[in-house]
Amino acid sequence: MKITVIGSGYVGLVTGTCLAEMGNQVCCLDVDPAKIAILRQGGIPIYEPGLDEMVKRNVAAGRLSFTTDVAESVAFGDIQFIAVGTPPDEDGSADLQYVLAAARNIAEHMDDYKVVVDKSTVPVGTADKVRDTIAATLARRGADIPFSVVSNPEFLKEGAAIEDFMKPDRVVVGAEDERAIDVMRRLYSPFQRNHDRILFMDVRSAELTKYAANAMLATRISFMNELANLAETLGADIELVRRGIGSDPRIGYHFLYPGAGYGGSCFPKDVKALVSIGKENGHPLRVLAAVEAANDAQKLRLVDKVVARFGEDLSGRRFTIWGLAFKPNTDDMREASSRVIIRELVRRGASVAAFDPVASHEASRVLEDVAGVDFAEDMMDALDGADALLIVTEWKQFRSPDFEQIRARLKAPVIIDGRNMYDPAWVRGLGFDYLAIGR
Ligand code: UDX
Numbered sequence: 001m002k003i004t005v006i007g008s009g010y011v012g013l014v015t016g017t018c019l020a021e022m023g024n025q026v027c028c029l030d031v032d033p034a035k036i037a038i039l040r041q042g043g044i045p046i047y048e049p050g051l052d053e054m055v056k057r058n059v060a061a062g063r064l065s066f067t068t069d070v071a072e073s074v075a076f077g078d079i080q081f082i083a084v085g086t087p088p089d090e091d092g093s094a095d096l097q098y099v100l101a102a103a104r105n106i107a108e109h110m111d112d113y114k115v116v117v118d119k120s121t122v123p124v125g126t127a128d129k130v131r132d133t134i135a136a137t138l139a140r141r142g143a144d145i146p147f148s149v150v151s152n153p154e155f156l157k158e159g160a161a162i163e164d165f166m167k168p169d170r171v172v173v174g175a176e177d178e179r180a181i182d183v184m185r186r187l188y189s190p191f192q193r194n195h196d197r198i199l200f201m202d203v204r205s206a207e208l209t210k211y212a213a214n215a216m217l218a219t220r221i222s223f224m225n226e227l228a229n230l231a232e233t234l235g236a237d238i239e240l241v242r243r244g245i246g247s248d249p250r251i252g253y254h255f256l257y258p259g260a261g262y263g264g265s266c267f268p269k270d271v272k273a274l275v276s277i278g279k280e281n282g283h284p285l286r287v288l289a290a291v292e293a294a295n296d297a298q299k300l301r302l303v304d305k306v307v308a309r310f311g312e313d314l315s316g317r318r319f320t321i322w323g324l325a326f327k328p329n330t331d332d333m334r335e336a337s338s339r340v341i342i343r344e345l346v347r348r349g350a351s352v353a354a355f356d357p358v359a360s361h362e363a364s365r366v367l368e369d370v371a372g373v374d375f376a377e378d379m380m381d382a383l384d385g386a387d388a389l390l391i392v393t394e395w396k397q398f399r400s401p402d403f404e405q406i407r408a409r410l411k412a413p414v415i416i417d418g419r420n421m422y423d424p425a426w427v428r429g430l431g432f433d434y435l436a437i438g439r
Helices: 010-021 033-040 051-060 070-076 097-109 126-141 161-166 178-191 203-234 238-246 267-280 286-299 301-310 337-347 360-366 403-409 424-429
Strands: 002-006 025-029 064-067 079-082 114-118 147-151 171-174 198-201 318-322 351-355 373-375 388-391 414-417 433-435
Touching: 002 010, 002 070, 002 097, 010 025, 010 051, 010 064, 010 079, 010 161, 025 070, 033 064, 051 064, 051 161, 070 097, 079 097, 097 114, 097 126, 114 126, 114 178, 126 147, 126 203, 147 171, 147 178, 147 203, 171 178, 171 203, 178 198, 198 203, 203 238, 203 267, 203 286, 267 286, 286 301, 286 337, 301 337, 301 388, 301 414, 301 433, 318 337, 337 351, 337 360, 351 360, 360 373, 424 433
Parallel strands: 002 025, 002 079, 025 064, 079 114, 114 147, 171 198, 318 351, 318 388, 351 373, 388 414, 414 433
Antiparallel strands: none
């Protein structure tokens, strides 16, 4: 099949590349010439395991191409994916200007039937706006060309996006006419494994499904974070409680890990957007509003522990941070807890030595305006002379560190672990003052 992907960011690039991998012809468009130049030279502008080789392989095979030319890209695909950004507006609602601009571009240049697919996470009702925009533009052109608008939300996890796309739990497709349903079934049937994983539904249900999935997952995390904080006061161990409830198949083990708060490009944005959709439609989502508030507080939980140990005024203190990205295996710093933690430590007078296996460069960019932050090349070097080690992201290389060396390099043996990486009894037995989440 011939496919155009509009927006070569994270979602667009993964979508386009995986569809090419299945033998389709794919053309990816982006307005940023620098990004397209990198892609054409076989590089990728983001960090995602496995994507690099897959892009190279499909470009070499002639199935995947990149362009900044709107007319050329619209002419290319029978299916037009819209995978542009939907950044939150000031009130938390998603800004649709890029989605609607893409719709206008498609309508401006199309000359035969197109299936227009919303891949971006968009508020319920956006497909209608996309449809209206295309219809209005075609009418202005005096062109009578058929088209369908489909919602096909993505459920990709950063760091596992290729696997998620190639072996999906489910493919949600909101489509309301037979022609579009048929095209989408053909597109996704190679991704079915042993049973039918395509869930066809109406467009609005598909749009809401995406928000519902992320909001539910975020709710689980905030619930566990609040419970963890309570467990600390009660003298219970949240890790045992987690296993105790996870064993109930109705609850399950996933996404019950308490920590330093959730971040990333999806949960915070989608929770905000759904809260705002609820408000606008006269159905305030009280549970979800609390999920957001709890997460804001949780991001500062490690600083609360620092303050409890070292006092309100941290002048002259130095803290090591291990892990800056919002989760392991990515360099993504969007809404990362480390940002809030570092800013607050510095505001209180401390200096920071930060280490991350891949996100340091990106972190130095987003923290450019914060004085007193050094980025270390080596996780152990970051410890020298610090008052405590704070662990914010659970990279694998932090799992089994040389504790002797940690103790020798820190000023005092204090570990404040925001991801419950270690067995408390063991670490305390080594002479550390070990503060974790909920235990
Ligand atoms: C998420 C969804 O999982 C994915 O389906 C959706 O398409 C996009 O949003 P992603 O943001 O890449 O994916 O990361 P994810 O692994 O879900 O983690 C999100 C955040 O939650 C991270 O900050 C992580 O540290 C935190 N988290 C996750 C917890 O604190 N506890 C958990 O148990 C799980």
